[in-house]
Amino acid sequence: MRVLVIGGGLGGLAVAKGLLDNGHRVRIYEHAEKLRDGGAGVTVWSNGTAALRGLGIPLHGVGRQLHSLRAMTATGRMLWEADLDEVTERLGSPTVEVPRRELLYRMAEALPSEVFRFGKRCVGVREFADHAVAEFADGTSETGDVIVGADGQRSMVRRTVLGGEPARLTGWASWQGLTRSDLPIAYGYQTLNIAGRDGHCGLIPAGEGLLHWWFDMPWREDRAELTVADLRAAFTGWPDPVEELLGSISDEDLGFFPHIRHQVPKVWGGPRTTLIGDAAHAMPPAVAQAANQTMEDAWLLSCALADTDGANPEPMLREYEQQRRPRVAKVSRTAALTSAQRRTPLQRIGKFPRWIATRSQVITLRSGSNILRGLTPPSVSVGMA
Numbered sequence: 001m002r003v004l005v006i007g008g009g010l011g012g013l014a015v016a017k018g019l020l021d022n023g024h025r026v027r028i029y030e031h032a033e034k035l036r037d038g039g040a041g042v043t044v045w046s047n048g049t050a051a052l053r054g055l056g057i058p059l060h061g062v063g064r065q066l067h068s069l070r071a072m073t074a075t076g077r078m079l080w081e082a083d084l085d086e087v088t089e090r091l092g093s094p095t096v097e098v099p100r101r102e103l104l105y106r107m108a109e110a111l112p113s114e115v116f117r118f119g120k121r122c123v124g125v126r127e128f129a130d131h132a133v134a135e136f137a138d139g140t141s142e143t144g145d146v147i148v149g150a151d152g153q154r155s156m157v158r159r160t161v162l163g164g165e166p167a168r169l170t171g172w173a174s175w176q177g178l179t180r181s182d183l184p185i186a187y188g189y190q191t192l193n194i195a196g197r198d199g200h201c202g203l204i205p206a207g208e209g210l211l212h213w214w215f216d217m218p219w220r221e222d223r224a225e226l227t228v229a230d231l232r233a234a235f236t237g238w239p240d241p242v243e244e245l246l247g248s249i250s251d252e253d254l255g256f257f258p259h260i261r262h263q264v265p266k267v268w269g270g271p272r273t274t275l276i277g278d279a280a281h282a283m284p285p286a287v288a289q290a291a292n293q294t295m296e297d298a299w300l301l302s303c304a305l306a307d308t309d310g311a312n313p314e315p316m317l318r319e320y321e322q323q324r325r326p327r328v329a330k331v332s333r334t335a336a337l338t339s340a341q342r343r344t345p346l347q348r349i350g351k352f353p354r355w356i357a358t359r360s361q362v363i364t365l366r367s368g369s370n371i372l373r374g375l376t377p378p379s380v381s382v383g384m385a
Helices: 010-021 046-054 084-091 100-109 156-161 228-234 242-246 290-304 314-343 354-367
Strands: 002-006 025-030 041-044 068-073 078-083 096-099 116-118 122-127 132-136 141-144 146-149 168-180 190-195 200-207 210-218 255-261 273-275
Touching (some): 002 132, 002 141, 010 025, 010 100, 010 290, 025 141, 041 046, 041 100, 046 084, 046 290, 046 354, 068 084, 078 084, 096 100, 096 200, 096 210, 122 146, 132 146, 146 156, 156 273, 210 228, 228 242, 255 314, 273 314, 290 314, 314 354
Parallel strands (some): 025 116, 068 190
Antiparallel strands (some): 122 132, 132 141, 168 255, 200 210
């Protein structure tokens, strides 16, 4: 088939790799003039690394493999710690923190340069009995057998094919960055999450002295974005190394990301279209699964279309969506619930034993995953090796 992928982010590159490996002709249409390599770090959990491995995109040599996940309160009280080495052993795939630009470049290196079409902003999609057409702002159009909308939360493909409301704000936002740091945590192998009543923060080593950090706080559209000075005031007295980190960064290091959520639709496309990633299921970052769910989408869609020609792709497109929707909808609900519970008084929450926290991570990751549960379209049998 000739497949048109709208969007050159992580999802677009991932699905292009899988489809190319299965013999399809693929083009990626990206509205920017080059790869958009901004952003901070990406936590690639066991399901994400398994999906990337299934797509032929290993993460050897990039980022930082994580060995533990620790959570504490803003007063310094330990809540729980999960053993990510045991999670890796149980699920067969590690958790890795990777700078987003390095992950994007690793994916791009796995693709032939001729698949990219930059400066192509999609403004509409039309479907016909035997083909689909993507229309672009420069007046040109392209014809393919299938169009994949990998164009993010404001997806033009979604709006054109499905209509409906855009993703909604949840009332929280993140201020995050990726900076080189002298803090010991930047050279370790542990994720640290610290939770307060009116704010959360996290610190994750990303390799080579880089530290991915984030601060979550309630936010409304009528409020201004926070500065580093605002964050220092809000997080005064928090456990080490929060104040030391805030003392080392500037406003230029801050990236601002309002939290949003899509209702996951029952059907993600038309006879010759479908969606992956945020175009289908944008969610708050509370469980750090958005990129991982996108990788699973790309892997499963590639599996679903492995032996499909351009005559009638619709059954396989709907099968892919039916397989993915229950898993990703569950993750989306968990992310929304976790975000909503962030104002729960933490003094009521007791400490969990390490084995419970570890087992909880295993169960949660497996329950929201197709690849870890071995779930593929019935006509496809794909191993994880």
